[in-house]
Amino acid sequence: GEDVEQSLFLSVREGDSSVINCTYTDSSSTYLYWYKQEPGAGLQLLTYIFSNMDMKQDQRLTVLLNKKDKHLSLRIADTQTGDSAIYFCAESNHAGTALIFGKGTTLSVSS
Amino acid sequence: SQTIHQWPATLVQPVGSPLSLECTVEGTSNPNLYWYRQAAGRGLQLLFYSVGIGQISSEVPQNLSASRPQDRQFILSSKKLLLSDSGFYLCAWTRGSDTQYFGPGTRLTVL
Numbered sequence: 001g002e003d004v005e006q007s008l009f010l011s012v013r014e015g016d017s018s019v020i021n022c023t024y025t026d027s028s029s030t031y032l033y034w035y036k037q038e039p040g041a042g043l044q045l046l047t048y049i050f051s052n053m054d055m056k057q058d059q060r061l062t063v064l065l066n067k068k069d070k071h072l073s074l075r076i077a078d079t080q081t082g083d084s085a086i087y088f089c090a091e092s093n094h095a096g097t098a099l100i101f102g103k104g105t106t107l108s109v110s111s
Numbered sequence: 112s113q114t115i116h117q118w119p120a121t122l123v124q125p126v127g128s129p130l131s132l133e134c135t136v137e138g139t140s141n142p143n144l145y146w147y148r149q150a151a152g153r154g155l156q157l158l159f160y161s162v163g164i165g166q167i168s169s170e171v172p173q174n175l176s177a178s179r180p181q182d183r184q185f186i187l188s189s190k191k192l193l194l195s196d197s198g199f200y201l202c203a204w205t206r207g208s209d210t211q212y213f214g215p216g217t218r219l220t221v222l
Contacts, residue, residue, distance in 0.1 A: 031209050042201055042213040043155075088154070092209045097168070098145060099211055103154035
């Protein structure tokens with residue numbers, strides 16, 4: 001079945017780069033997504049990548065997609081304390097009716 | 112621009128009591144609507160989705176039900192709450208693509 005896996009925790013120092021990794025199973029997903037959830041809040045769409053792209057850069061964010069290995073990563077350059085949050089990777093389900101989310105990676109940024 | 116609202120923001124209910132959570136979307140028409148639950152320390156679980164008025168699909172068997180009485184209104188209900196219904200309930204919408212936009216969420220505590 002469809003599944004999305006992420007590591008649960010990542011701890012970095014302010015100013016360092018953070019890399020959050022994700023693996024997925026459904027190769028038919030048109031888009032793959034990264035969402036950010038701050039404490040007590042809903043999910044905020046951070047960025048997404050079209051499945052025929054290898055890389056997408058958006059300011060401090062870089063998304064890398066390896067379709068062969070079904071591996072997606074999110075790199076945050078110059079990580080700030082405000083980046084502390086839970087980051088969810090998501091892919092479309094096979095029917096295209098909903099998103100399948102990973103369990104989320106909690107990013108902790110220390111100063 | 113489109114906005115999504117959820118009401119209430121927090122709720123504390125005794126076991127066995129009924130539940131009604133509301134989600135409304137503004138600024139779009141005929142959206143697909145979704146209810147997710149996020150239990151503590153876990154990822155998002157898709158509960159229901161709807162592609163139109165009166166059309167509800169359930170992803171998992173459970174104590175909850177959903178209804179869509181109007182195009183931009185999605186309601187999550189229960190006749191008798193269980194302790195295991197506690198969690199953070201998120202509503203989301205999409206239209207014409209996979210990209211989902213989330214509401215601020217409702218924190219439900221069942222005691």
